[in-house]
Amino acid sequence: MRNRMRTIGKVCFFAIVMVAPALTQNRLQSPSPAVAGPAFDVSVGYTRLAMQMPAAGRANFNGLDFSGNIGLGPRWGATLDSSYLYTPEVLSTKHHGYALSLLAGPVFYPVAHGNTRVFVHALAGAALIDGAVPISDTQDFHGWLLHPSYAAGGGLEHTVSAQLAVRLGGDYLRTSFYDSSGAERPQNNMRLTMSFVFRLKDRPHRSSAQLQ
Amino acid sequence: MRSLKIIVFLLLVSSMAGLAAENPKLSSTLSFDQTVDRVVKREREFVVTMKRMHPLVETYIQNLREDNDHNAEPVSDQYFLGRLDLNDGVRDSVFQKQHHGFLHHALNPVSAALGYKFLPQGFAQMVMLDPDFQKSNYRFTFVRREFIGEARCIVIDVQPKEKAPKGLFTGRIWVEDRDFSIVRFNGTYSGRADYTHYLHFDSWRFNLQSDVWLPSYIYVEESGTKRSSALFHDLYLKAQTRLWAYDPEQLNHEKEFTQIKVDSSVDDRSVAKDNSPVESQRMWERMAEDNAVDHLQKIGVLAPAGDVDKILQTVVDNLIITNKLQVEPDVRCRVLLTLPLESFTIGHTLVVSRGLLDVLPDEASLAMVLAHELGHIVLGHHVDTQLAFNDRYFFADTTAFQHLHFELDAADEAAADNKAVELLGNSPYKDKLGNAGLFLKALQDRSPVLANLISPRLGGRMVNGNTTRMTALFTSAPALEKLRLDQVAALPIGSRIKLDPWGNQLTMMNAKPVALVSPREKMPFEVTPLFPFLTYSLAERKLVAQGSVGP
Numbered sequence: 001m002r003n004r005m006r007t008i009g010k011v012c013f014f015a016i017v018m019v020a021p022a023l024t025q026n027r028l029q030s031p032s033p034a035v036a037g038p039a040f041d042v043s044v045g046y047t048r049l050a051m052q053m054p055a056a057g058r059a060n061f062n063g064l065d066f067s068g069n070i071g072l073g074p075r076w077g078a079t080l081d082s083s084y085l086y087t088p089e090v091l092s093t094k095h096h097g098y099a100l101s102l103l104a105g106p107v108f109y110p111v112a113h114g115n116t117r118v119f120v121h122a123l124a125g126a127a128l129i130d131g132a133v134p135i136s137d138t139q140d141f142h143g144w145l146l147h148p149s150y151a152a153g154g155g156l157e158h159t160v161s162a163q164l165a166v167r168l169g170g171d172y173l174r175t176s177f178y179d180s181s182g183a184e185r186p187q188n189n190m191r192l193t194m195s196f197v198f199r200l201k202d203r204p205h206r207s208s209a210q211l212q
Numbered sequence: 213m214r215s216l217k218i219i220v221f222l223l224l225v226s227s228m229a230g231l232a233a234e235n236p237k238l239s240s241t242l243s244f245d246q247t248v249d250r251v252v253k254r255e256r257e258f259v260v261t262m263k264r265m266h267p268l269v270e271t272y273i274q275n276l277r278e279d280n281d282h283n284a285e286p287v288s289d290q291y292f293l294g295r296l297d298l299n300d301g302v303r304d305s306v307f308q309k310q311h312h313g314f315l316h317h318a319l320n321p322v323s324a325a326l327g328y329k330f331l332p333q334g335f336a337q338m339v340m341l342d343p344d345f346q347k348s349n350y351r352f353t354f355v356r357r358e359f360i361g362e363a364r365c366i367v368i369d370v371q372p373k374e375k376a377p378k379g380l381f382t383g384r385i386w387v388e389d390r391d392f393s394i395v396r397f398n399g400t401y402s403g404r405a406d407y408t409h410y411l412h413f414d415s416w417r418f419n420l421q422s423d424v425w426l427p428s429y430i431y432v433e434e435s436g437t438k439r440s441s442a443l444f445h446d447l448y449l450k451a452q453t454r455l456w457a458y459d460p461e462q463l464n465h466e467k468e469f470t471q472i473k474v475d476s477s478v479d480d481r482s483v484a485k486d487n488s489p490v491e492s493q494r495m496w497e498r499m500a501e502d503n504a505v506d507h508l509q510k511i512g513v514l515a516p517a518g519d520v521d522k523i524l525q526t527v528v529d530n531l532i533i534t535n536k537l538q539v540e541p542d543v544r545c546r547v548l549l550t551l552p553l554e555s556f557t558i559g560h561t562l563v564v565s566r567g568l569l570d571v572l573p574d575e576a577s578l579a580m581v582l583a584h585e586l587g588h589i590v591l592g593h594h595v596d597t598q599l600a601f602n603d604r605y606f607f608a609d610t611t612a613f614q615h616l617h618f619e620l621d622a623a624d625e626a627a628a629d630n631k632a633v634e635l636l637g638n639s640p641y642k643d644k645l646g647n648a649g650l651f652l653k654a655l656q657d658r659s660p661v662l663a664n665l666i667s668p669r670l671g672g673r674m675v676n677g678n679t680t681r682m683t684a685l686f687t688s689a690p691a692l693e694k695l696r697l698d699q700v701a702a703l704p705i706g707s708r709i710k711l712d713p714w715g716n717q718l719t720m721m722n723a724k725p726v727a728l729v730s731p732r733e734k735m736p737f738e739v740t741p742l743f744p745f746l747t748y749s750l751a752e753r754k755l756v757a758q759g760s761v762g763p
Contacts, residue, residue, distance in 0.1 A: 031334075031337045032333040032337045033331060033334045033410055034331055034334030034411045035331065035447060036329045037328035037408075038407070072407075074408055075407075
């Protein structure tokens with residue numbers, strides 16, 4: 001897992017370092033805009049979480065993700081993300097489980113091409129995990145834990161019309177839960193999200209007419 | 213029979229000529245393609261020329277909101293004045309009245325983060341069609357020929373090609389067919405980003421020097437789809453950008469230095485040449501006044517003495533003569549070239565802003581403004597004599613509004629108001645002051661939403677909260693009736709004064725009076741589009757005249 005974290009860190013670092021000169025060049029060539037202003041959007045979508053139960057394997061959760069986003073600069077924004085995920089049975093414990101997270105943080109858009117842009121985000125907040133851990137074939141431990149949480153990841157956002165976009169993202173989500181001895185342990189989870197984005201202020205959609 | 217043949221022949225010839233005019237083959241020698249080559253070459257030369265120019269750029273923006281009757285009214289405004297520099301991209305060093313520090317921004321994080329921010333350099337950018345204009349990036353389509361004023365123009369639609377880079381101009385250009393200079397372009401820049409916006413604009417260039425057409429006026433308009441929504445409403449605005457002070461001689465007096473002529477000295481020993489203390493004091497104050505006036509003119513914010521000053525002087529003379537005033541030294545009038553509505557005195561010089569002259573509805577209203585300032589002079593409110601020292605002017609142009617202040621305190625303003633009422637009461641304007649009071653009412657009515665328009669840069673405020681200047685006229689004026697067509701309390705911006713962007717000379721506009729057909733057309737204090745009558749500069753005209761008499 002440490003290697004995976006390092007890889008994600010390197011990817012983010014290179015994305016920022018390599019893209020910065022390109023952005024600077026682009027800014028020199030493009031005319032100065034006359035207006036800068038925030039862009040708001042909200043999104044709702046499906047999310048899937050592969051949750052690591054400490055010393056017991058991975059459990060798959062499915063659920064909904066809601067987020068609100070505000071653009072604070074040409075390449076920067078802030079997001080508030082909340083997701084609710086559920087599984088009817090955690091591993092083989094006969095217990096249902098759910099994860100509720102509320103995270104916020106900055107979003108960076110390193111690359112935009114046509115109607116598609118890449119985003120990278122780093123979020124922090126809290127997550128409530130309700131789950132179970134098998135102790136033996138017949139016994140398990142179940143409970144809930146509210147603990148600070150963070151996430152880092154990115155994805156693609158494709159603008160379909162002036163007010164609608166589709167966002168596909170994945171991130172590493174760090175939460176905490178108990179192990180079979182009842183001790184709090186960190187969880188390294190992978191989360192995939194596909195959502196529809198509704199823009200509250202129009203994002204200019206580059207139509208084919210403009211391209212002619 | 214012969215006359216019939218002649219008529220048929222003439223008809224054929226004239227129809228052929230008509231067809232030729234519609235044909236994209238634009239002149240007898242140049243094809244449309246060759247014409248475009250000339251336009252591109254000329255525009256690239258223009259970019260080089262513009263990099264040497266450092267005019268003042270003034271942008272005034274009015275944000276609009278639609279009411280329930282679909283009438284658009286300003287809800288807020290924004291103002292920038294700066295000096296343009298195109299040498300390293302578009303830069304616009306802004307003249308600021310106050311410098312907002314970190315604390316200001318830190319205390320307004322929400323409004324800063326959630327509101328639209330207007331960028332002065334983005335408006336200044338609209339002087340350029342494309343800093344790297346290349347034929348290969350665009351598709352050109354001939355539209356028609358038309359005259360704009362004296363200039364016969366070829367109208368061409370310009371669109372970026374599919375593979376062209378972002379940020380290229382898309383719209384229509386008007387090219388005068390003498391030198392193939394672009395004199396007007398109308399459209400926007402393509403390929404906008406998510407957070408930043410390019411606006412639609414109509415950019416005009418005037419022939420300011422022989423064969424040089426320079427940007428002079430830009431009208432910007434953007435109308436969003438959610439015009440009346442209080443939350444998340446789109447950009448819905450009108451704006452104008454004016455450029456002036458192109459003439460580099462305005463900024464340095466080297467030309468005067470090279471033209472110095474030493475007159476022969478005159479022996480006047482018989483005439484009294486010593487100055488009494490009173491005369492010396494007056495001279496000292498006049499020197500402070502002259503220094504300030506000269507500096508403001510040098511940095512391009514005060515118009516040189518001209519025709520409009522004479523009109524103001526006539527009104528002032530009417531007030532002085534009918535009140536039997538003895539004013540020493542004599543009173544002078546000058547015009548501040550900026551838009552914000554203000555008037556003030558620098559010693560015995562009355563200064564009125566171009567914006568204020570534009571919106572005043574009649575001569576009596578002008579007399580009201582000038583009477584107030586004359587009141588200061590009659591009451592002996594003198595200039596700050598620190599301005600007699602020239603080192604006081606050693607500061608950057610952009611900080612001029614921070615270093616020069618001509619506002620007076622509230623007691624002096626109130627005293628000048630009272631004096632002005634007295635002066636007006638003895639003047640030929642005494643029976644026509646109803647409109648002057650109405651103007652004040654209209655000004656107060658719009659003052660909450662047009663805060664930047666009524667914020668003076670150098671003088672005192674005309675409206676302060678619920679109080680206006682000349683309260684006596686305000687209270688005695690009839691009620692403001694916005695729907696009455698025959699009650700025009702204030703004019704739109706740009707109604708009266710024409711500005712020569714090269715030498716900063718002002719003249720009165722020569723527009724015919726137009727009968728209003730709806731209250732919407734009253735547009736008090738509002739930005740409106742401009743359709744200038746383009747003319748060739750005098751030097752250019754001379755050149756043409758010389759050419760026409762050749763063999």
